[in-house]
Amino acid sequence: MVVLDGKATSAQIRAELAEKVKVLKAEGKKVPHLAAILVGEDGASRTYVNAKVRDCEEVGYGSTLIKLPEETSESELLKAIHKLNNDEDVDGYIVQLPLPNHIDETKVLLAIDPKKDVDGFHPENVGKMTLNLPTYIPATPQGIVEILRRYNVPTEGKDCVVIGRSQIVGSPMSILLSQHNYPGNCTVTLCHSRTKNLRQVCKKADIIVAALGQPGFVTADMVKEGACIIDVGITRVDDSSKKSGFRLLGDVDYNAVATKCSYITPVPGGVGPMTRAALMLNTMKVIELS
Ligand code: NAD
Numbered sequence: 569m570v571v572l573d574g575k576a577t578s579a580q581i582r583a584e585l586a587e588k589v590k591v592l593k594a595e596g597k598k599v600p601h602l603a604a605i606l607v608g609e610d611g612a613s614r615t616y617v618n619a620k621v622r623d624c625e626e627v628g629y630g631s632t633l634i635k636l637p638e639e640t641s642e643s644e645l646l647k648a649i650h651k652l653n654n655d656e657d658v659d660g661y662i663v664q665l666p667l668p669n670h671i672d673e674t675k676v677l678l679a680i681d682p683k684k685d686v687d688g689f690h691p692e693n694v695g696k697m698t699l700n701l702p703t704y705i706p707a708t709p710q711g712i713v714e715i716l717r718r719y720n721v722p723t724e725g726k727d728c729v730v731i732g733r734s735q736i737v738g739s740p741m742s743i744l745l746s747q748h749n750y751p752g753n754c755t756v757t758l759c760h761s762r763t764k765n766l767r768q769v770c771k772k773a774d775i776i777v778a779a780l781g782q783p784g785f786v787t788a789d790m791v792k793e794g795a796c797i798i799d800v801g802i803t804r805v806d807d808s809s810k811k812s813g814f815r816l817l818g819d820v821d822y823n824a825v826a827t828k829c830s831y832i833t834p835v836p837g838g839v840g841p842m843t844r845a846a847l848m849l850n851t852m853k854v855i856e857l858s
Contacts, residue, residue: 601630660686711842732779
């Protein structure tokens, strides 16, 4: 059994990007600049955004963090987005989700200039991804594709089950793995909360991508011997023994499933760090696609 080590792989990707930045600098070219808008005080969102800023520093990108208070109105946020769309120094930016309830997420996503949409959530970029055209691919699915590629995990002709159909993880994941690519060329079944006989469906899968947000949902009896297991889930559960007061749990019953499968991503240290690395890759892509 091979542990797909997202921590080590993402460090390798950052090192490669840092080398690219050095080359850009030596050639007198522009170095990528990523901006992030954070609205409100959500603890997890703050942690994610701070980590993204640290990643930028490590690889040598410019970074700007725009923190807006919880009570920011939709029109104020749209103004901040408009400003970033017109800021020539900012190559790409993200609006950290979730947004406070009084802000319409769709309106916000539509306001982002697709050329700077390094999260790949704008319909123009989703369309390009679906058509297998060069574009920004949402960070979590891209991070998963990247780790499969770097570990040479066989995917062609494999039966793949994706659990969860969100726009940011499950749905794009199902599209990417069914495309005529490596990694890809899978026969994909996209499952969700209304799927019947999910256990039986999973049992036939060569690859399972669990992205539903229910700790330990995928148990050993649902997994075929030798399957590849990608655990996207991150759920914070209280743990007073931790300095942070919580620990992170994945959607897979790791210890039991690990004894049966051929590849598995741990939580933490699997898909999470790969998601961060994918955002750094997308930000470099802005320069490469322009
Ligand atoms: P979401 O809540 O938007 O979607 C969950 C999906 O799971 C839905 O499509 C729903 O139909 C499906 N689902 C729920 N219960 C189900 C059940 N019992 N059986 C089958 N399907 C079921 O979630 P999301 O944003 O896609 O995130 C999923 C998980 O992945 C969460 O734990 C989230 O924290 C985590 N996540 C991790 C990363 C990362 O970087 N590792 C990134 C994004 C999301």
